[in-house]
Amino acid sequence: MTDDEYLKRCSMCILPETTPNITFDKDSVCNFCHSHVKVQYEGESKLRELLYSYRKDSSKYDCVLGISGGRDSSYTLLKLVKDYHLKVLAVNYENPFTDPQAKTNIENAVEALNVDVVSFKLKNNIHEKTFKHNFTSWLREPSPAAIPMMCIACKLILPNVIKYAKKYDVGCVVTGGNPYEYISFKRELLNVSTDDNYMNLLTKSFGIKGFGGIANEMLKNPLYCHPMCIPTMVTGFLYGNPYSFGPRFLSPNINLNSDFL
Structure with missing residues (x-):
């Protein structure tokens, strides 16, 4: 057996x-089946109405989209351009761990759709350095809840995308995702119930409980508290997702919309 x-x-x-x-x-x-709430869609007409409300004849772009070369962001770009006829600025983070195929996908997509794309890198190889440091720290004190610490630098993508939106006076940032692929187990490992509404992530209940869970992991393994990693972790906490403190309160003039596949 x-x-x-x-x-x-x-x-x-x-x-x-x-x-x-x-x-x-x-x-x-x-308990997860008992607390499960079906995804509520407001409908494509509502999405179209929202997106069109940010159109400006005087602006070069109607919206900004973070693009990785993966299926979610590539599909969202196609949808915005072909179906909604929006002027899109695609923003790509040149992740040092990106597969070459993803880069090819971006090149093909922006060429086929005639879309402008800008790319950025993080300074001082901070992604590689924080990943290496947190990985070796994790090996000293392995913990499933601390695994997301490896790629904490990925949380720096959103503030950079918002920066380009401000630069070009764009009031709308669109992201693409699939609600059925949310990895809620990460929250449970930090003792944050999946019953908490996703809109409250990193703001209300998750902000307090989540920070407490992360702090607990750092107390168990102080190696994470390296001066090189602290600024990245703070920014990651502020900009953890479109509903977190940074986008909602530090960039109130920019609306972040999630387009679910």
């Missing part, structure tokens, strides 16, 4: 008992 056969699983979603913070009722249905 294998180890998997001994694991208790949810009778609905089959999540195992090893899932962080999972509980089961008398019918073996887990």
Whole structure:
């Protein structure tokens, strides 16, 4: 008999008992199934209306889109240009770990759609340095909850995208994503319930609880508190997602819209 056969699983979603913070009722249905809320869509007409409200004849661009060369951002770019006929400025972060195919995808997309693209790099190789430092720190004190620390520099993408929106006087930043691929287990590992509304991430409840969870991980492994990493972590906390403190309160004139596939 294998180890998997001994694991208790949810009778609905089959999540195992090893899932962080999972509980089961008398019918073996887990708490995540009980608290699940279906994604509510406002409809394409509402999205179109919102996007068009930021059009300005006097502006070179209607919106700014962060593009990685992956399927989500590439599809969003296609949608904005072909279906909504918007003037888009694509902004790409030249991630040192980007696969060459992603770069090719960006080149092909902007050429086919006749879209302007600007690229930026992080200064002083901070992405490579923080990744190496946090990885070696993690190896000293392995913890599943601290794995996101490896790529903390990725959180610097959003403030740079917003910077280009301000530079070109664009009031709308669009991101592309899939709500069914959110990795909520990261929040559970930090003892932040997935019951908390995603809109509140890094602002209300998650801001307090999440920071406490991160602080706890850093107390268990003080190696993370390297002077080189602190500014990146602070910025990452402020700009963790489109609904976090930085975009909502430090850039109030820019609307960040998530276009779900």
